[in-house]
Amino acid sequence: KTAEELASVNGEKITSADVEKAIRMKYGPQVDQMPAEQRAAAIKQVTPIMAEELITRALLLKSAKDNKVVVSEEDINKTLTQIKQSLPPNVKYEDYLKQVGHGAESFKSEINEELLISNHVQNILKSVTKPTENEVKEYFEKNKESFNSKESVSASHILLKVEPNSDNKNKEEQLKSIEALRKQLITSKGKDFAKLAKEKSDCPSGAKGGDLGNFGRGQMVPAFEKAAFTQKVGEVGEVVETQFGYHIIMVTDKAKAGQKSLDEVKEEINRRIEGPKREATMRKFIADLESKAKVTRSSTLSGPPPAKAKE
Numbered sequence: 001k002t003a004e005e006l007a008s009v010n011g012e013k014i015t016s017a018d019v020e021k022a023i024r025m026k027y028g029p030q031v032d033q034m035p036a037e038q039r040a041a042a043i044k045q046v047t048p049i050m051a052e053e054l055i056t057r058a059l060l061l062k063s064a065k066d067n068k069v070v071v072s073e074e075d076i077n078k079t080l081t082q083i084k085q086s087l088p089p090n091v092k093y094e095d096y097l098k099q100v101g102h103g104a105e106s107f108k109s110e111i112n113e114e115l116l117i118s119n120h121v122q123n124i125l126k127s128v129t130k131p132t133e134n135e136v137k138e139y140f141e142k143n144k145e146s147f148n149s150k151e152s153v154s155a156s157h158i159l160l161k162v163e164p165n166s167d168n169k170n171k172e173e174q175l176k177s178i179e180a181l182r183k184q185l186i187t188s189k190g191k192d193f194a195k196l197a198k199e200k201s202d203c204p205s206g207a208k209g210g211d212l213g214n215f216g217r218g219q220m221v222p223a224f225e226k227a228a229f230t231q232k233v234g235e236v237g238e239v240v241e242t243q244f245g246y247h248i249i250m251v252t253d254k255a256k257a258g259q260k261s262l263d264e265v266k267e268e269i270n271r272r273i274e275g276p277k278r279e280a281t282m283r284k285f286i287a288d289l290e291s292k293a294k295v296t297r298s299s300t301l302s303g304p305p306p307a308k309a310k311e
Contacts, residue, residue: 006051008296009058019043019050021101025110026050032099048301055297059289061113064120071115079111121282128281131273139269140262147260151217153228154253156193156210161202162245178239178246185236185248193236193250202245214253224249 003017023046024031031039084093097107131139140147158181160174181200185193194209205212217225227240227249237249 004298004300006047006298006300007055008294009055010062010294012058014051014054014058016047018054019047022050022054024100051297051301055290055295056286057117059286059293059295060117060120062293063289064116067120067123069116069120069123071112071119075115076108076112079115080108083111124285125278125281128274128277131270135273136266136269137262139273140265144259147265149255149257149260151229151257152214152255153216153251154214155212155228155249155251156197157203157205157212157224157250158193158197158201158210158248159203159206159244160200160246164243174246175239178248182236182239182248185250190234190236190250210250211252214255 003015005013005015006019007014020043023043031042034042083096087093087096097104100107102110158178160178160181162171162174177200181196185196194211197206197210200206201210203210215228217229219225220228221242221244223240223242224247227237227247228251231237231249231251233251233254235251237251240247240249
């Protein structure tokens with residue numbers, strides 16, 4: 001099947017084969033794991049968006065080269081190493097390259113281009129001015145309600161599971177085991193909590209040392225919530241029984257409900273103000289590049305999708 005021409009940028013074609021390759025690069029092996037019909041439908045749905053991304057990429061790449069942007073060999077190798085390390089243990093790098101339709105050299109060249117574009121974009125965004133103190137204060141005053149925090153707790157736990165149909169003997173054994181663990185934790189003042197959670201906990205959070213992250217009221221079962229919200233920070237709690245089994249909870253942090261101060265949310269406000277400015281800067285930059293380039297789109301694309309519409 002010959003590849004259909006979907007667009008061109010300064011005479012360089014973007015075909016359906018290029019789009020399919022870009023989809024594989026972005027979404028990885030899961031594309032090939034779909035049933036054939038579903039895969040064809042998914043590719044058809046994503047094609048207009050991906051083709052627009054490839055048009056933008058071609059415009060930015062030419063602009064990066066025109067502006068003599070450089071990428072060091074060290075950065076390319078660092079990125080390749082990160083990609084290799086991020087692959088699942090059962091996936092060989094060579095197989096991954098095949099899945100995304102590349103050989104070692106063409107993949108390295110692709111990474112070089114991606115880094116060129118990334119460096120170029122960073123340079124363009126340097127023109128975005130940081131919000132002034134006054135802008136930050138004004139934003140805070142106007143949006144105070146969105147900076148109201150609810151009472152929350154950060155905690156870790158160890159769970160010894162008790163199945164709903166377990167007999168009393170099994171329950172007693174699990175209770176004895178968890179009480180022994182609690183004694184051990186009290187002796188060590190909670191220092192080996194993460195280690196014991198990894199070794200003994202029946203909860204998936206055990207892999208992260210029992211860490212449950214931050215949660216508010218109404219997110220955990222009642223008995224667990226009551227214990228977590230009444231315990232002191234750093235204290236090894238009493239054994240708690242829930243429908244899942246027996247837990248030992250250790251609270252690592254607490255946040256009271258109330259209004260956050262300007263200092264607490266300054267970074268977030270900077271991001272909220274800067275985000276739209278950065279997006280607008282890039283949109284304008286890309287629109288300017290396109291106005292000076294020769295870009296064609298086939299009827300298949302029927303113009304840019306709404307997400308890329310110019311404001």
